[in-house]
Amino acid sequence: MNDTTTKDAVLEVKGLHVQLPTPDGPLGAVNDVALSIAPGKTLCVVGESGCGKSMTSLAIMGLLPRSAKVPQGRIEFHGDNLLDLNQSQLSDLRGDRIAMIFQEPMxxxxxxxxxxxxxxxxxxxxxxxxxxxxxxxxxxxxxxxxxxxxxxxxxxxxxxxxxxxxxxxxxxxxxxCEPELLIADEPTTALDVTIQAQILALLKKIQTELGTAIMLITHDLGVVGRIADTVAVMYAGQVVETGTAEQIFSDPLHPYTQGLLRCIPIPGKTARGARLGTIKGVVPNLVGEQTGCRFYARCEFAHDACRANVALREFEGAHPARCVRDISDMRTTQPDLSASEVAS
Ligand SMILES: Nc1ncnc2c1ncn2[C@@H]1O[C@H](COP(=O)(O)OP(=O)(O)O)[C@@H](O)[C@H]1O
Ligand SMILES: [Mg+2]
Known part of the structure; x- marks a missing residue:
């Protein structure tokens, strides 16, 4: 066991890669993803559409499309690598110890x-x-x-x-079957706001009663502020920043996370009718070999050093982020927020 292993984690994903074949070559939908969830806690996975959230959760469930390949990585459920299990062992786990709810119940x-x-x-x-x-x-x-x-x-x-x-x-x-891990992939996106709030409250209540660990995928940062213990921000198939909800909201480091936080309305802060920030540009095409920071083309701080690959870095006195900048520079460009302000 190495020192990056969270003690007693229900789920620990390590260096996960998922590739999908396309006519133009393999698409790297998930690239070096690491995640960890403690018992009874909620991890929120956030990021724009197409950044690999669903593929990550399908990989955990053993429900990837048949054509998908997992060239590298481990998905440890209580320390056992789910990628070593066969279909029958996986279907024994699914619905019993690990369960998933999807966006569209029909x-x-x-x-x-x-x-x-x-x-x-x-x-x-x-x-x-x-x-x-x-x-x-x-x-x-x-x-x-x-x-x-x-x-x-x-x-x-x-x-x-x-x-x-x-x-x-x-x-x-x-x-x-009272699963130990519940994966919810945008469970409320198709619902109206009132019902959305009820469902989230319900998930929280169930978690308290049953001690379920929840991995909640959402692109709604208001939801994250309300429900997350920890957060993983994904961009273009990678986790670009991860930490406690408070760290992500009050000390966002990665320019992408900072950009996402500028896009949300804050009750009492965002003036009515004020324009929300948007992140210019689109998620890059993930087909073929990728080099350098994947946020390069959209990042206002991009410079030569960003053309080299960057791993999730540890910072003294902060949480990990995948960016080459100095932490002091990152902090000068932070929006001024706290988790409770974002919780709508
Ligand atoms: N069946 C598929 N075949 C090929 N590419 C796919 C397939 N499903 C999703 N993708 C691609 O994989 C990437 C990640 O998708 P996905 O995990 O669904 O993103 P998210 O859930 O974050 O919106 C995207 O580039 C998407 O276009
Ligand atoms: Mg999805």
Whole structure:
């Protein structure tokens, strides 16, 4: 065990690479990603669309597209490398000790089975329980996720429920076996703001009750401010900065993180109607060999030294970031924020 290993982490991803074939060559969707989540804590993974958040979570779940390759890396669940497991071992873990909720619940609920059948099936797949016990557990979970008339809902089909209810059913399903790790990939993006807030509050409540470690993928920094213990900021397939939520909000180091934080409205700080900052440019094409800092083309501080590859660096008295600048220089360009201000 080396000194970068977090003690008692539920999940530890190390040097993970994921490549997807394209007609123009392999696309490096995930490049040297490291993540760690402690029991009962929430890691938020943030970054613009296309930066590899979903591919990272699918790799953890063992659900990458068939054509994907994982040339390097380790995904340790309680110290065991999930990349060494075969499909049957992985499917024993999935739904039991590790569960995932996706952005669009209709794609993961089966339209031809009732809610009750689908919830029961998850439990019966992993536990020796009777049909009756499984249904009782289903009712219990539907109540836990705040669905009223749970008994009656068991006989309903997914299409008979609203989007918000379907997402709650998905969460209930993910929690049937009390997983130690729950991965939620933008679980509230498709929902309206009120329901979004309810679902997040629900995840927090469940975490407190069950001690679940949560990896929450989101591009909403307000959500991060509300729910994260730790944060990993991803850009173009890499983690460019990682730390506690307080560190990321009050001491953002990487120009990309600083740029993201300038893009969000802050209650009481951002004047009504004021223009939000935007980061100019687009995420680079990830096909083929990449050299140098991936943020180079969009970074106002880019200089010659940035053309060389840069790893996630440790800084004295701060958290790691993937940037060649001196920490004192990085700090001169920080927006002035705290986590609680960002929590909308
Ligand atoms: N099935 C696929 N085949 C090829 N490339 C893909 C596939 N799915 C995603 N990608 C590419 O992989 C990169 C990472 O995507 P993804 O993990 O979905 O990003 P995010 O979830 O952060 O939006 C993107 O460049 C995306 O275009
Ligand atoms: Mg995604």
């Amino acid at each position: 794609t993961s609920l089966n339209p031809v089975f009732t809610i009750g059948d689908q919830l029961s099936e998850v439990l019966r797949r992993h536990r020796k329980v009777s049909r009756k016990e499984a249904r009782a557990r289903a009712v219990e979970l539907l109540e836990l996720v705040g669905i009223s008339g749970a008994e009656r809902r068991l006989g309903q089909y997914p299409h008979q429920l609203s989007g918000g209810l379907r997402q709650r059913v998905m969460i209930a399903m993910a929690l049937m």
